[in-house]
Amino acid sequence: MILTYQEICTRCVARYEGYVARFFGDGMLAYFGYPRAHEDETQRAIHAGLEILDGLASLNSDEGKEGENLAARIGIATGPVVVGDIIGDGASQESAVIGETPNIAARLQACAEPNQVIVSAATKNLAAGEFDYRDMGEQSLKGVDRPVTAWLVVGELDHGSRFDAARGQQIAPLVGRDEEQDMLVRRWQRALSGSGQVVMVSGEAGIGKSRLTHGLRDQIRDQRHIELNYQCSPFHVSSALYPVINQLERAAGHAPDDAPETKLDKLEQLLGQSTDEIEFPSRLLAELLSLPGKRRYGEVDVSPIQQKDQTLQVLVRQLEGLGESQPVLVVFEDLHWADPTTLELLDLIVEQIPRIPVMLLATHRPDFRPAWTGEAQVSSISLSKLDPGNCSALVEGVAGGLSLPPEVLDEIISPRRDLLRKPSCTGTGLQGLPVRARRPKRLTTIWGLPWMDSNSYLRPTRIDICGSIFWVKESRRLLPLAVTPARK
Ligand SMILES: Nc1ncnc2c1ncn2[C@@H]1O[C@H](COP(=O)(O)OP(=O)(O)O)[C@@H](O)[C@H]1O
Ligand SMILES: [Mg+2]
Known part of the structure; x- marks a missing residue:
């Protein structure tokens, strides 16, 4: 045991x-x-x-x-x-x-x-x-x-998104990215006219993909439309349609303690928004959500491959159905973590999209290569680092009104201080950056603090956390350690 x-x-x-x-x-x-x-x-x-x-x-x-x-x-x-x-x-x-x-x-x-x-x-x-x-x-x-x-x-x-989860209610104002914003709005307008669009936003972790996406969602907040958010997860890269299952459960309003029958009722209500024919899609989607639909709808009596194909068709059909009533913004975050079946679904959506008022906005890291680039309805935005002026504005935005001494600001945004280029820094965020301290010899690694100086023995006396900027007060110097935006 x-x-x-x-x-x-x-x-x-x-x-x-x-x-x-x-x-x-x-x-x-x-x-x-x-x-x-x-x-x-x-x-x-x-x-x-x-x-x-x-x-x-x-x-x-x-x-x-x-x-x-x-x-x-x-x-x-x-x-x-x-x-x-x-x-x-x-x-x-x-x-x-x-x-x-x-x-x-x-x-x-x-x-x-x-x-x-x-x-x-x-x-x-x-x-x-x-x-x-x-x-x-x-x-x-x-x-x-x-x-x-x-x-x-x-x-x-x-x-529905890692970005929203991490931000909670607070969000620093969008800095720079005017051209990218304009392009997103133009594509959205084209989608509204019935000629659906796909925009792929690529860039390194932390460069601002989700922030840009959030910018468009914000701009069109008051317009009549439906928004569907899908978040791929690094922990579920091989679980079929994971982001879709999650989105369906959220959209249907499934609560953890709902009885299975209640969940089926809620699923039917959700499907009712996009189609008059409830039974066939409910049977497949109940199966997808591991709900006991057999008694209500009968067996799904096809081979597993046919079942997958039919499920994908139902999902595409659902999107088309929604598009008939209102324009739809579909946001797919972090496609580099998408499972193969989700990518198959996206293949189908990209194929259908020119005929429906839908914009698919997807983010991914540069190592993921979408199969759709080159299609007329697909455009790509590759995000690069912000220029130094925008970096200062960003840091000040994150600091939330806290006025930072110029030398501190300079330390944070100066390319010399690109903490992550240091060879011993393997992490991508603050919490796990290792520091090697030569003295005393027995203690080789201080975990949880970024690199400062290979020869210094760090004695952090206090760690203050303000917004996303972390400081360690070490002897007489106040050292900025890291600021999460743009990984600088
Ligand atoms: N142009 C920007 N203006 C304001 N904040 C930004 C900008 N770009 C990134 N950020 C902030 O930096 C952090 C990381 O950005 P995020 O969009 O989550 O990165 P990604 O999705 O590319 O991993 C977030 O806190 C985000 O709000
Ligand atoms: Mg993101």
């Missing part, structure tokens, strides 16, 4: 590219951000925590299961840690991560009830828009000299 439990934990942590440092008894210690850094470690850690609980719940409901029900308590904390060289195993591994963060995580775990994920305030703040939390009040934790506010993760919030 313990082995099954450990297997579930390992699988969930691995799925979000965390690192299982060790198991002790029935406990487990995992790191996110080490040894591999991502820009969204806190979100990954919380997703992994929730999935462990889901995994245990489905294990408990297995019919053939023997023995007791399993439950877990999960604590997550975020902060800088010092990582020694992880060599050997057992006790030496355990002492490899030094800092108060692992201690806080362990203590929060102890505060949790079975089947709860409890996180620290720092963790919650970094993943604020993506999950729903309940304030568990201040806790005095053993070994921590100040009270720590604990937050219970109630569940995931479904925004």
